[in-house]
Amino acid sequence: MEKKAFKSTPLQVEISDIDLSPGPFCMSFNFDLEPLKDSIDRFGVLNPPYLLKKSDNNFIVVAGYRRLLALRELGWQDTVCQVLPDNFPPLKALLLNLNDNLLHRKLNNIEKGMVLKRLTSFLNTEEIVANFMPILDIPANRQTLELFLGLEELEDTVKVSVAMERLSLRIAGLIRSIGKDDRLKINDLFTSLKWSFNQQWETIQWIIEIASREGRPIKEIVDERQIIEVLNNNRMNKPQKVKAIVKILKARRFPSLLETEKLFKIGIFNLSLPSGIKIIPPPFFEGIDYKLEIVFTKGKELKEKLTELSNLSGLEKITDFWKGAEHG
């Protein structure tokens, strides 16, 4: 265990004398106090909180913010705290709390952002990237640092979504630059259903690009009738709703591609291919190589299917099925 390099004084402190707003050393966000309250109820406070005295003789919390909140909720009047010397350096206080937190729990992404943001008051970017991002288990580079530093500006509802990993960090970074109403709308959409982070990432780009193309606010794109109908559809489960919304947005984002895929499917359907035979077009119709898939169990069956296939009229036009679409 790390040796204590500072002196603190144990003191019985009135809870009401402690400033319990999230102070300059706080790195707690979106936590559940119940397990802690339960533990305190049963065993008392095992580790005393650390405090610093303020000029008005009240105290600010260095470490133990959540313990003190739990005590207040449990109705305790006072508790033993360790009071740090008045000249205790703020950076050291911050590191003390960081150390305390890292020993006992995993920080969520918002909390990591809080740590990094607080460190910027004392250290330069290089030091933070090299020495602190690795211990917070974050890729150590400036872009990621920037992303984390921006999280604190987000509305609490969005922060909760990030902390609970219902909204991806990348999305949080991207929606920082859009308006508040739009951001909250996106947060609602992604947290009301079960989206994978990849689905969120693909969809947000489509939404932003559709809005930009049509010169409309993002909110309006998300609030469109088709999407609202899906969201209100009681016969669909959450994954089905996500799938349906992705489909709606894809059709709007890629109208020509979708039209082409449709034409190709109709063309193939009209061919009446023998069962177990599938024609796969090149991805996005970009290349020129089509694939033929034949499912068979016996050589005889394969032969029959091949004969049937070679007698099929219209097969030679198969690569032209999609070319009649209107584009642009």
Place this chain on the structure above:
Amino acid sequence: MKQFKIRRILLERGAEKDSLAQKIFKKLPNIPIENVEPDELALIEDIEEMDKESLRIIHFNGEFLKSCPGTRRYICCGYKILNIGINCPMDCSYCFLQSYVNQPSLRIFTNLEDRLNSIGEVIDSFPDSIFRIGTGEFTDSLSLDYVTGWTDFLLPFFSNRKNCILELKTKTSFIKDLIKSSHRERIVVAWSLNTPRIIANQEHKTASLKNRIIAAGECQKAGFVLAFHFDPIISYQGCADEYEETVQLLERYINPESIIWISLGSFRYMPNLKWAIMKRFPGTNIFNGEFVPGLDGKFRYFKPIRVEMYAKLSERLKKWYDDLGIYLCMESDDVWRQSLGWSPKNSAGLSLYLDSRVKVIFG
């Protein structure tokens, strides 16, 4: 168009004695010089911002003459790049350098003039080949000419060789020094063209369309062979009418007979370029089209959209003059056929075609 602001010169150790470095010091006597180490690491912020006001003087130890990095999945023109520097003082939102460069500043390779002889040896050792060489791949060929005097020594050097041409590609109207030169033989001056809207909204700090075309017209009158590049063609509502405006301006100011070629290329990008662009130009609308992954990993407009854009523009250009040497940049055989009605089939075929244009124009 005003000259670009140079705030400082970063002089890399080893470049002090290069002849081009000496010339630059003379041309910029009042700009502060900071000495820097060649392997000094740059700050990410500077790389991202590209630091377009610092001129970094570099003694370049790599190859000056390189093949254009085409891909075998699309038909490439077989161009050779003369690597005179990297980065440019203009700021096009779509510029691929934003995700390509890992060093900031306007990087000028000042031993270029001293290395010309070895470049000449390479060209001379293949007398039966035609070297189509350009300086506008990693920078703009003329944007810094008033500082570097590139045209002073490149024009006489390439003009004297029968198996090459030098193409100077630009988005500026900086032709004063060029026109003063007495060399015309084997020199092509080329302008990247786009619609007035794209130029105004995406090609920041570049010359306006009209100024580019007027500059081209002056070069033509002064005896230079011209080329034009519609690249990147960007699709948006009403773009057809606006590309029409561009062609009309060409009709007004340019005699089509001495145009060696006109290339058409649609906007394409590697995935990481998108994020670099969104960061530097948030709210840009250049990604609004229907982009799909291409065979080389770059995103391109969905093929039928490209075909339609190329077909419309080339038809229109052919109406102006039917021997413009129109070619497509990095497209597949089927896109060539569908949009232009013919195809060189592969990169070798396109090289042959462009070589034939060189022979027609320069003999």
